[in-house]
Amino acid sequence: MSVFSHKPHHHDHDAERFVSEVVRASRERGLRLTPLRREVLELLAQADKPVKAYDLLERLRDRHGNAAPPTVYRALDFLLEHGFIHKLESINAFVYCPHPADSHQVPFLICDVCSSAVEVCDERVAELISAQARALGFKPQGQTLEVHGVCSDCREA
Amino acid sequence: MSVFSHKPHHHDHDAERFVSEVVRASRERGLRLTPLRREVLELLAQADKPVKAYDLLERLRDRHGNAAPPTVYRALDFLLEHGFIHKLESINAFVYCPHPADSHQVPFLICDVCSSAVEVCDERVAELISAQARALGFKPQGQTLEVHGVCSDCREA
DNA sequence: GCAAGACTGAAAAAGGTCTTCAATATATAT
DNA sequence: ATATATATTGAAGACCTTTTTCAGTCTTGC
Structure with a gap:
């Protein structure tokens, strides 16, 4: 299907x-x-x-x-x-x-079982990573944040 | 070259x-x-x-x-x-x-000008993101953390 | 209305990754 | 040591992903 x-x-x-x-x-x-x-x-x-x-x-x-x-x-x-x-x-x-209204850079949780993907609506990760980048003299312009694993639905089954 | x-x-x-x-x-x-x-x-x-x-x-x-x-x-x-x-x-x-000795999950800073890539040797981002994932019932198993931008060397030039 | 730019159709190629099967080499267990 | 099982490599090819190019069509702004 x-x-x-x-x-x-x-x-x-x-x-x-x-x-x-x-x-x-x-x-x-x-x-x-x-x-x-x-x-x-x-x-x-x-x-x-x-x-x-x-x-x-x-x-x-x-x-x-x-x-x-x-x-x-x-x-x-x-x-x-x-x-x-x-x-x-x-x-x-x-x-x-x-x-889509607010531009944002958030991590995704990608389930390797059901292949769902949800955004973690929390900018803290993006901010932390940007801060670390800037501290190294790096000018951040875009991020790819993806976590693989098993979602809660699939863990129960 | x-x-x-x-x-x-x-x-x-x-x-x-x-x-x-x-x-x-x-x-x-x-x-x-x-x-x-x-x-x-x-x-x-x-x-x-x-x-x-x-x-x-x-x-x-x-x-x-x-x-x-x-x-x-x-x-x-x-x-x-x-x-x-x-x-x-x-x-x-x-x-x-x-x-390669210590297993780790760290962000990469990828320069879009010179295409260098350096690891940010700091586990805080990985830990924060894992914590957020677990808080949502998601069992994290692997991460892709990549920041694009301009490195310090290329910013000077 | 017309020129400039944006969008789509069509064909093809380039770039990236995996499957399969056979052959070879390495490790394990007699 | 030998036979067996397992892991690695060779070779051909397919499949998936993305881009280039050129021509034609549609919008937009003057």
Whole structure:
């Protein structure tokens, strides 16, 4: 079963709200959230867990039979650039960002069992690491913070 | 100029010492640091900055004309597994670990100008992030902590 | 309306990693 | 020492991930 085919559950509401929030933010900032970009965003929001580029591509082809890799990568680039989604470098996957309004740099907890990924909404790690970097004369500009392990749901099972 | 072709400088000594330390650790732990694995390790130590798998492969071919991708990836897997090197997920590159004796999880500062990468030898970030993860019921097993930016050397120039 | 810039389609290539199977070498247990 | 099991390497190839390029289309701003 694909990450997309799932019964409605409590997260669908979050997904919809998230998409409308991005729509609004794009309007405010004068960004062009084109149909293509929006579709990719919706796919990510519906999946509610990290998705790989080729899974997105496959899904896009349902409605755009001609979609090629650059189609999805360009949309992802746009969404990344404006902070609407994140890329998880350690698993080459993309995930929507539940609070795209405030720019932030937070760690992700990636479950190696169910492959869910949640943000740790706490800037302390990012701040500590930035402080340590600056203390070494390094000017920090971006962070990749990913923790692998087993989430609480999977530990119970 | 490749990352390998460089004049001798103060790091060469570190590189040699690092390799012998790994040789010793392997003996102690009963690991088979075969000639191939050792060669990859030496290439990484000499480079003194992150190196991509295909650059290593190219270099390996100087002495093993038959080397194929799995040749280098298998050696890298071995070295990673035993903590002798690190993989930088955000740039798909590998770097030797200056203190392979003590297992550790530390952030890397990756300069986007000169592409150097240094470890921040301070476990506080890893501990904080682990504590936050556990507080959420998540059992942490591995971390990817990478900060991009500009190193002090490059800021001066 | 027109020029400049932004976005998409299409083809291809480059870059990165893994699977498989056979051959060889090393370690273990008689 | 020999046979067996295990680990390592060679070789071919596939698969996954990402980018480049060029041409065409759409928007935006003048």
